[in-house]
Amino acid sequence: MYNFQYHRPKNLEEASQILDVGDDPKLVAGGMTIIPTLKQRLAQPSDLIDLADINNLVGINLQYQSLEIGSMTRHCDVAKSEIVREIIPALSSLASHIGDSQVRHRGTIGGSLANNDPAADYPAGALGLGATIITDKREILADDFFVGLFETALEDNEIITAVRFPKPKRAAYTKFPNPASRYAIIGVMVAETNNQVRVAVTGAGDDGVFREEKMEAALSTNFTSDAIADISIDDETLLSDIHASSEYRAHLINVMAQRAVDKAT
Secondary structure (H helix, E strand, O other): OOOOEEEOOOOHHHHHHHHHHOOOEEEEOOOOOHHHHHHOOOOOOOEEEEOOOOHHHOOEEEEOOEEEEEOOOEHHHHHHOHHHHHHOHHHHHHHHOOOOHHHHOOOEHHHHHHHOOOOOOHHHHHHHOOOEEEEOOOEEEHHHHEEEOOEEOOOOOOOEEEEEEEOOOEEEEEEEEOOOOOOEEEEEEEEEOOOOEEEEEEOOEOOOOEEOHHHHHHHHHOOOHHHOOOOOOOOOOEOOOOOOOHHHHHHHHHHHHHHHHHHHO
């Protein structure tokens, strides 16, 4: 691990100031990615800015027809929240299957979205539910937030403060997990809102999380698993690695999507 300056600011203003003046600063939320990266000497930041003491970044609030979740809220708190279970049970279910217990008790929703791992669960949840990512400077629609592998629309000096999820008519998330890491080999969030159906896929795209438009169109007219059973997924742009070939991932997308629709209905 290389040397760095460690900071633990008490508020967003202090965190933002340190972020602006550091040579190569990095934010720490749950630390599930950055700490192993540092231990392997794959990163050499000048400053680490730990957000753990900024209390107003934690919490789950019910607003009109939406949930707003603070960026430092842990996966386990989303999973066990009675408000989340009542308003968006698919989101509670998603959070309850992230990693293992240790990861769920340290990892945060803001850290997961900012990292945008191509096999993470929350990107599919945010994109599938049509969430809005709120930062200390602006609001970004999920459709505009995820731009590539481990890449987002966040600026270098921007901090996620909360995520707003609109309440869907119905939704469900299913995934085929890697048995060791519990990352999604394929994960699919299916959601029906007031005016559209959204299908988001994680674990498969060579550019990260994406929406499956053919399934969305089919489910918009007939929200049943039968409506998408015969849809063929193009595997040319899907990941292929030691865990699963692109062809297998294409097959799993269809299987997981059908299961999600059945679960939602």
